[in-house]
Amino acid sequence: MIIDIHGHYTTAPKALEEWRNKQIASIDNPSLAPKVSDLKISDDELRESIEKNQLMQMNDRGVDLTLFSPRASFMAHHIGNFNISATWSALCNELCFRVAELYPERFIGVAMLPQSPGVDPATCIPELEKCINEYGFVGINLNPDPSGGHWQEPPLYDRHWYPIYEKMVEYDIPAMVHVSTSCNPCFHTTGAHYLNGDTTAFMQFLESDLFKDFPELRFVIPHGGGAAPYHWGRFRGLAQTLNKPELEDHLLNNVYFDTCVYHQPGIDLLTDVIPVKNVLFASETFGAVKGIDPRTGHHFDDTKRYIEAADLTHEERTQIYETNARRIYPRLDAALKKQGR
Template structure:
């Protein structure tokens, strides 16, 4: 079985964005009425994925995708908590409906209602609602709700602990995933995302020993191949020695990376350095990078082609394509078992 753990609903029907636009308009003019999500038909949802994510998933030989709201659309930099709660709920409910229409092909992952300096109580509440009420198997956690200004404390700070307690109680992992960059020096897709992946790992290297001793069941997925981390593994090992920290490999019981790396040498290095037991298959389709590499004729985000060509043994491929996802996402494993898979 081939499980893609990183997919976003980037093709949601237009009325969903219309609700967001109405939210933002009301923040600019509070005299406007409080907007409500527009009704979107099942047929509109089917049309939005059948010619996009579902079509490509089937064409590339995938079986199932973990599906979450559009990452750049989470927009956690918007400071109003009520707006964040309503937007997260609407986005998650839409994702849930898609996964109910196509339970064999999609499983839901939720957006959290984060705001700059807003604490995690609302995020904990939405996580519980989604996991216990709608069968979500994971969440996306933004380590920088400010959108590129990095005003939040590191992921090892105690202010995050109530959320971590909920993640452990519910036995779901968090993918570390930022949203849109508001800082013009960071391009959202080409800089901010990869900066966040790298920054999160360094935070965990500095404080992860204490964090994971307190929360041994806490699991983070660092996307986009881990940012700079696998490609500078010697730097992080050297820093750990210099700073008197545990070897970065000690984090890999709680931290894993995905395969959203869009060229063959990158996948080759990722699987060799990090090891196939700590890498989960993903494409982020349809996401940041679309189109075909001119020199190969392969779609940039057709990561299965790169993984298949990485020279891995069958058991290593099994880990990347299925076993690791079932281990890191136990609620996904339970969902699949209930389907006889």
């Protein structure tokens, strides 16, 4: 079985974006705010948005199941206040839930949290609980920088984040560390801010003792871990300077990496440097990189091709494609077993 742990609803019907634009336009005049009931998207519209896009690519590439969350750049936690974010998150999560209900063997939800700059993360807990308890979601996305490229929040090891971590442990769910749109012109959203966020999160984990407080906490760092695998020697040296254990002992029981790396040398390096038990298959299909590589004639984000071509055994590929995801996302494993898979 091939499980893609990193999918976003980037192809949601246009009505969602139109509703969001009205919400943003009403920030200074709340009387003009659209009602939740104003957003009307039929099941047929959801099917059309999925079947001609994500599902078609999954079928073409042999992917069985995608962990599906709201569009990352649309999270835009820097816009408005907590109430704006809470309403927007609830709408986006509900659409992912509806897609999973329509295609229960192909999609399962991962929640967007209603984060807002300077707001206590504990305010996100009701939406988190709803998504886990009512929608059957199997994980969350956690934005370490709700300010959108200005990094105003404390580091991820700070007690500021502990209310979320406590719920992650209670529900036995991992978090994918995923920033959203950059509103800082210094950082291109997908080419810089995403990878900055990945690398920054890894270094924050390295310099802390977070996992002594939460030994069962699990994080997935997307996009191949940002700079971490490429600069593994630098990070090992920094850990040594900071009197931390070797990275395998210090971080790799709690931190994992996905395969959203869009060329063969990158995947080869990832799977050579990072233990296979810490690598999960992902493509972010219809995400940051949608084009066809003229050197290969295949889509950049067809990451399964890179895994197939990598110097891996059958057992190692099985770990990356399936068993690691089942282990790191126990609620996913339970849902699959309930389906008889």
